[in-house]
Amino acid sequence: MAGNWKMNLNHLEAIAHVQKLAFALTDKDYAAVEVAVLPPFTDLRSVQTLVDGDKLKIKYGAQDVSAHDSGAYTGEVSGPMLAKLNCSYVAIGHSERRQYHGEDEPLVNAKVKAAFRHDVTPILCVGEELEVREAGNHVAHTLAQVDGALKDIPGEQAETIVIAYEPVWAIGTGKTCGAEDAQEVCGAIRARLAELYSQELADKVRIQYGGSVKSGNVAQIMAQPDIDGALVGGAALDTDEFVKIVRFRDQ
Numbered sequence: 001m002a003g004n005w006k007m008n009l010n011h012l013e014a015i016a017h018v019q020k021l022a023f024a025l026t027d028k029d030y031a032a033v034e035v036a037v038l039p040p041f042t043d044l045r046s047v048q049t050l051v052d053g054d055k056l057k058i059k060y061g062a063q064d065v066s067a068h069d070s071g072a073y074t075g076e077v078s079g080p081m082l083a084k085l086n087c088s089y090v091a092i093g094h095s096e097r098r099q100y101h102g103e104d105e106p107l108v109n110a111k112v113k114a115a116f117r118h119d120v121t122p123i124l125c126v127g128e129e130l131e132v133r134e135a136g137n138h139v140a141h142t143l144a145q146v147d148g149a150l151k152d153i154p155g156e157q158a159e160t161i162v163i164a165y166e167p168v169w170a171i172g173t174g175k176t177c178g179a180e181d182a183q184e185v186c187g188a189i190r191a192r193l194a195e196l197y198s199q200e201l202a203d204k205v206r207i208q209y210g211g212s213v214k215s216g217n218v219a220q221i222m223a224q225p226d227i228d229g230a231l232v233g234g235a236a237l238d239t240d241e242f243v244k245i246v247r248f249r250d251q
């Protein structure tokens with residue numbers, strides 16, 4: 001269960017938020033579910049210090065990474081920098097980056113490679129816009145994004161990736177994709193991994209659903225056979241709600 005904070009919470013708010021989360025979560029929760037937060041870049045050092053200092057079992061990561069490892073790329077943050085902060089994860093190709101920052105498949109593929117070069121696990125975000133779903137092309141569209149992002153990625157890396165299916169029309173809108181509709185695409189993603197690599201590899205990859213996940217709908221989503229977790233936006237900013245999502249089995 002990962003919380004994508006997007007551009008919310010400064011580093012002081014981040015500390016308070018992670019402390020509150022750590023206070024609420026128990027060993028039983030961590031034994032059942034891996035919990036991660038993806039704060040803005042400026043919070044990562046503070047979150048690292050807190051997690052290390054208090055030996056918290058919460059994982060953390062970034063929301064983006066540069067395709068380049070160093071150099072004259074003003075405003076970018078590199079894979080080596082994230083690795084130095086012990087980031088476990090980095091979201092790549094989030095629809096907000098595709099939409100507002102013109103990220104295309106070759107760039108997403110280069111970023112996935114950059115993350116793997118430095119042993120930071122990519123959370124590859126894929127998913128269709130409303131027009132694409134209305135035209136019935138959501139599966140083909142999403143699989144083309146998977147193919148593009150995984151180009152030239154060897155199996156020993158691909159087996160560790162996390163893929164988040166996030167239909168764009170369900171993000172921040174309160175419209176959740178029906179659990180069965182989400183399963184249709186997540187199942188197709190797993191089948192494509194089996195085609196590209198092997199069934200064994202496909203079975204190892206964790207596939208998340210994202211888009212208006214809340215405590216009220218998470219159990220239904222998690223009941224689907226090809227959905228292994230959730231990438232949570234808005235609801236991850238509310239600690240009580242995020243804890244309930246982590247405890248989806250009780251909902």
Ligand SMILES: O=C(CO)COP(=O)(O)O
Nearest residue numbers: 004171172211212233234
């Ligand atoms: O984009 C998302 C997570 O990456 C989903 O956001 P919401 O949960 O706010 O719809």
